[in-house]
Amino acid sequence: xxxxxxxxxxxxxxxxxxxxxGDPDLSLVATTDGQPVAAAxxxxxxxMTAAPVVTTNAHLTLTGGQAAAVILNSGCANAAxxxxxxxxxxxxxxxxxxxxxxxxxxxxxxxxxxxxxxxxMDSVRAGIPKLVAARSADGGPDAAEAIRTTDxxxxxxxxxxxxxxxxxxxxxxxMLAPNMATMLAVLTTDATVEAEHLMEALRxxxxxxxxxxxxxxxxxxxxxxxxxxxxxxxxPDAAAFRAAVAEACLDLAMQMVGDAEGHTKVVDxxxxxxxxxxxxxxxxxxVAESQLxxxxxxxxxxxxxxxxxxxxxxxxxxxxxxxxxxxxxLVVAEGGVTARVDEDALAAYMAQxxxxxxxxxxxxxxxxxxxxxxxxxxxxxENMGTS
Amino acid sequence: xxxxxxxxxxxxxxxxxxxxxGDPDLSLVATTDGQPVAAAxxxxxxxMTAAPVVTTNAHLTLTGGQAAAVILNSGCANAAxxxxxxxxxxxxxxxxxxxxxxxxxxxxxxxxxxxxxxxxMDSVRAGIPKLVAARSADGGPDAAEAIRTTDxxxxxxxxxxxxxxxxxxxxxxxMLAPNMATMLAVLTTDATVEAEHLMEALRxxxxxxxxxxxxxxxxxxxxxxxxxxxxxxxxPDAAAFRAAVAEACLDLAMQMVGDAEGHTKVVDxxxxxxxxxxxxxxxxxxVAESQLxxxxxxxxxxxxxxxxxxxxxxxxxxxxxxxxxxxxxLVVAEGGVTARVDEDALAAYMAQxxxxxxxxxxxxxxxxxxxxxxxxxxxxxENMGTS
Numbered sequence: 001x002x003x004x005x006x007x008x009x010x011x012x013x014x015x016x017x018x019x020x021x022g023d024p025d026l027s028l029v030a031t032t033d034g035q036p037v038a039a040a041x042x043x044x045x046x047x048m049t050a051a052p053v054v055t056t057n058a059h060l061t062l063t064g065g066q067a068a069a070v071i072l073n074s075g076c077a078n079a080a081x082x083x084x085x086x087x088x089x090x091x092x093x094x095x096x097x098x099x100x101x102x103x104x105x106x107x108x109x110x111x112x113x114x115x116x117x118x119x120x121m122d123s124v125r126a127g128i129p130k131l132v133a134a135r136s137a138d139g140g141p142d143a144a145e146a147i148r149t150t151d152x153x154x155x156x157x158x159x160x161x162x163x164x165x166x167x168x169x170x171x172x173x174x175m176l177a178p179n180m181a182t183m184l185a186v187l188t189t190d191a192t193v194e195a196e197h198l199m200e201a202l203r204x205x206x207x208x209x210x211x212x213x214x215x216x217x218x219x220x221x222x223x224x225x226x227x228x229x230x231x232x233x234x235x236p237d238a239a240a241f242r243a244a245v246a247e248a249c250l251d252l253a254m255q256m257v258g259d260a261e262g263h264t265k266v267v268d269x270x271x272x273x274x275x276x277x278x279x280x281x282x283x284x285x286x287v288a289e290s291q292l293x294x295x296x297x298x299x300x301x302x303x304x305x306x307x308x309x310x311x312x313x314x315x316x317x318x319x320x321x322x323x324x325x326x327x328x329x330l331v332v333a334e335g336g337v338t339a340r341v342d343e344d345a346l347a348a349y350m351a352q353x354x355x356x357x358x359x360x361x362x363x364x365x366x367x368x369x370x371x372x373x374x375x376x377x378x379x380x381x382e383n384m385g386t387s
Numbered sequence: 388x389x390x391x392x393x394x395x396x397x398x399x400x401x402x403x404x405x406x407x408x409g410d411p412d413l414s415l416v417a418t419t420d421g422q423p424v425a426a427a428x429x430x431x432x433x434x435m436t437a438a439p440v441v442t443t444n445a446h447l448t449l450t451g452g453q454a455a456a457v458i459l460n461s462g463c464a465n466a467a468x469x470x471x472x473x474x475x476x477x478x479x480x481x482x483x484x485x486x487x488x489x490x491x492x493x494x495x496x497x498x499x500x501x502x503x504x505x506x507x508m509d510s511v512r513a514g515i516p517k518l519v520a521a522r523s524a525d526g527g528p529d530a531a532e533a534i535r536t537t538d539x540x541x542x543x544x545x546x547x548x549x550x551x552x553x554x555x556x557x558x559x560x561x562m563l564a565p566n567m568a569t570m571l572a573v574l575t576t577d578a579t580v581e582a583e584h585l586m587e588a589l590r591x592x593x594x595x596x597x598x599x600x601x602x603x604x605x606x607x608x609x610x611x612x613x614x615x616x617x618x619x620x621x622x623p624d625a626a627a628f629r630a631a632v633a634e635a636c637l638d639l640a641m642q643m644v645g646d647a648e649g650h651t652k653v654v655d656x657x658x659x660x661x662x663x664x665x666x667x668x669x670x671x672x673x674v675a676e677s678q679l680x681x682x683x684x685x686x687x688x689x690x691x692x693x694x695x696x697x698x699x700x701x702x703x704x705x706x707x708x709x710x711x712x713x714x715x716x717l718v719v720a721e722g723g724v725t726a727r728v729d730e731d732a733l734a735a736y737m738a739q740x741x742x743x744x745x746x747x748x749x750x751x752x753x754x755x756x757x758x759x760x761x762x763x764x765x766x767x768x769e770n771m772g773t774s
Contacts, residue, residue, distance in 0.1 A: 048699025048707050080692055082708065082724045115692025116725040219700045221692075291678060291762070292770055299771025305467055305502025305608075312435025313606045320435050321469065337469040338503040375678070377764050383679055384686025 002140025002156040003169040006190040008032050008230025011139035013146030016127025018075035018113070018120055024146035026127045028135055029186050029228070030069035034100035037230050039067035040199035041108065042206050044223035051078045051085030053224060055093065056108040065195025068102040070186050070226055071131075072147050073124065074171070076113040079221040088119045095125055099132035110184045110224045112149055112171060144169035147184055150382060155255040161244040164191035164233040170252040183210065185225045185252055190233035191241055201245040202227045209249035213257050213371040214288050225249070257371045262378030265297050266371065270358040271311075274366030279316040281368035283359065286314035294375035300350040304333045307359055322362030327355060389527025389543040390556040393577035395419050395617025398526035400533030403514025405462035405500070405507055411533035413514045415522055416573050416615070417456035421487035424617050426454035427586035428495065429593050431610035438465045438472030440611060442480065443495040452582025455489040457573050457613055458518075459534050460511065461558070463500040466608040475506045482512060486519035497571045497611045499536055499558060531556035534571060537769060542642040548631040551578035551620040557639040570597060572612045572639055577620035578628055588632040589614045596636035600644050600758040601675050612636070644758045649765030652684050653758065657745040658698075661753030666703040668755035673701035674746065681762035687737040691719045694746055709749030714742060
């Protein structure tokens with residue numbers, strides 16, 4: 001049920017002393033024989049790119065899409081750390097490679113935690129031999145545990161395809177979490193898939209999952225999603241494989257939104273009737289990232305005027321008179337004006353912990369969906385300080 | 388010291404029953420003789436445009452930039468009210484015109500309050516004769532009082548130029564306030580200025596004031612700034628006039644940011660060293676509107692990693708290694724990495740209620756400044772519901 005479930009993979013998680021709390025903070029996913037297999041990754045769009053992102057990207061370029069392992073740490077993002085940060089990230093890969101008997105560029109690296117601080121490399125170097133020695137086919141849960149930051153629970157998935165499996169683990173409780181940055185995910189499969197097709201499947205899966213959620217509109221410096229294919233189960237049906245990867249990504253994304261910092265609600269924002277899917281996406285994102293709209297949801301307030309106001313400033317084609325808005329099946333605005341609605345039914349709907357709000361622009365066939373959360377006192381509490 | 392101070396203007400404010408609380412909610416600025424003078428206005432960029440914005444814009448087009456009065460109400464935004472909303476806005480202008488003895492299209496109209504609700508026109512119609520009868524050269528404070536929504540105090544200004552004056556009043560406690568929408572301002576001058584040049588001065592003043600602040604990134608459906616020139620003081624020096632209008636706009640904008648809902652700090656976000664002023668502005672706005680950065684300020688946390696991360700996703704030219712960040716004169720990052728700083732001095736600085744954060748991108752000469760606030764528990768309390 002985890003990242004080490006597909007044949008050919010091992011995993012481990014230990015505490016090496018990065019986190020002052022002593023909680024697990026070093027995590028590994030590796031092939032069973034320590035030798036490279038096909039690999040693909042997608043990264044943050046943030047130009048303030050962290051050292052591990054730079055390193056992983058360079059390694060995959062050098063190998064043409066091959067990797068034997070991914071080492072991950074929590075408690076420090078190794079971001080905004082200059083040349084030393086890249087040195088440290090490369091040293092982590094080299095240390096894992098020495099233990100596994102592969103080349104340093106066949107190891108990928110991810111970090112999550114505070115921005116602007118260097119890794120305690122003595123602790124990390126001392127931890128890596130223990131981490132590699134601890135790996136096993138049952139190690140997935142430990143690995144998933146050791147990448148947690150503000151996550152209240154570990155996040156894992158296993159999707160069974162026809163003759164193959166896709167496993168995974170992830171962390172993330174905000175696009176850029178507060179004290180601890182970032183969303184990370186490592187996926188594995190026993191299917192035989194070339195790096196190029198792995199990348200296609202991963203890109204498509206990420207577009208409809210991790211890239212279709214927004215807890216607070218902030219994009220981390222470290223976001224990384226990696227997919228490794230051991231090839232032990234042979235070639236899959238291409239469409240079935242893509243579907244399984246997409247399903248694993250979406251499930252992990254839903255686990256993240258459901259665990260977002262300080263939220264009381266998961267909200268599914270849908271925009272339909274836009275001139276294009278791109279315009280629908282821009283509108284949905286503007287609504288999903290509006291402080292005012294998010295406060296309304298927290299207060300169980302269906303105030304559709306704020307939704308309309310955000311759509312009016314989303315930079316998309318918009319005609320007020322054609323707009324309708326509904327919460328679930330309850331229409332709150334029609335033709336750009338307030339609609340009559342059963343107030344008791346609406347109040348009951350708004351009290352739920354999962355809302356679906358749909359804005360129909362009445363202009364075309366474009367649709368989009370963004371998963372998000374409400375804005376709460378607890379979110380502010382979690383994000384007021386780094387300590 | 389107010390909107391009715393320049394020669395040739397009167398003002399009034401009364402309660403007509405729009406607000407259930409019985410607080411003042413109907414406001415007027417009019418020429419002393421009730422006859423039209425040169426006028427200019429700038430409006431919200433929101434495509435979900437409210438009926439009074441549509442009406443005022445149409446009236447200024449019809450008259451070629453002439454107006455005798457502005458009627459304003461609080462307690463209801465008359466936005467998302469369809470054809471009825473435009474009818475109501477026009478009826479307000481017609482009623483004022485009948486009392487003053489001018490034409491309906493020589494009256495402008497502004498509304499602020501809840502979106503999606505129609506005006507109680509019986510109350511408004513009954514109030515207008517009383518409002519017009521109450522107007523006087525001392526009525527500015529009453530007028531400024533009657534446009535308040537969540538504002539904790541009325542906002543007024545008088546700038547004395549060389550032989551002329553610019554007076555004004557405004558309301559606004561968020562770009563789109565919560566229960567009560569919008570930022571409105573009415574400015575008056577006794578200088579003799581043609582409508583075309585009034586518009587130039589107003590556009591320039593607004594760009595560096597109302598358009599350079601962002602409390603929460605939300606743009607209202609009703610935002611309007613109007614400038615009327617009675618001509619009683621004769622032609623001003625053009626540059627001095629533009630400077631006085633800009634000063635009046637900036638002072639009112641500062642009053643708004645200083646009164647923003649639930650804030651504990653006013654923050655002056657400056658981006659320098661960008662490739663262009665436009666890129667600097669995009670970067671400053673991304674930082675100023677970041678939920679995470681705003682939470683940091685509330686927590687007195689100088690965590691510059693979040694500032695860097697926002698700049699990295701602002702869609703502008705950005706090289707992490709060239710970035711420096713300072714709070715006041717205290718440098719917290721240099722060359723893209725954390726700088727040594729006097730921690731006690733930094734803690735003392737962050738405890739102040741006015742912060743200046745400067746990000747130097749190290750790339751060019753582009754600069755920009757955005758005034759904003761922190762994100763607090765009280766902001767959420769004010770925005771959780773409409774009631």
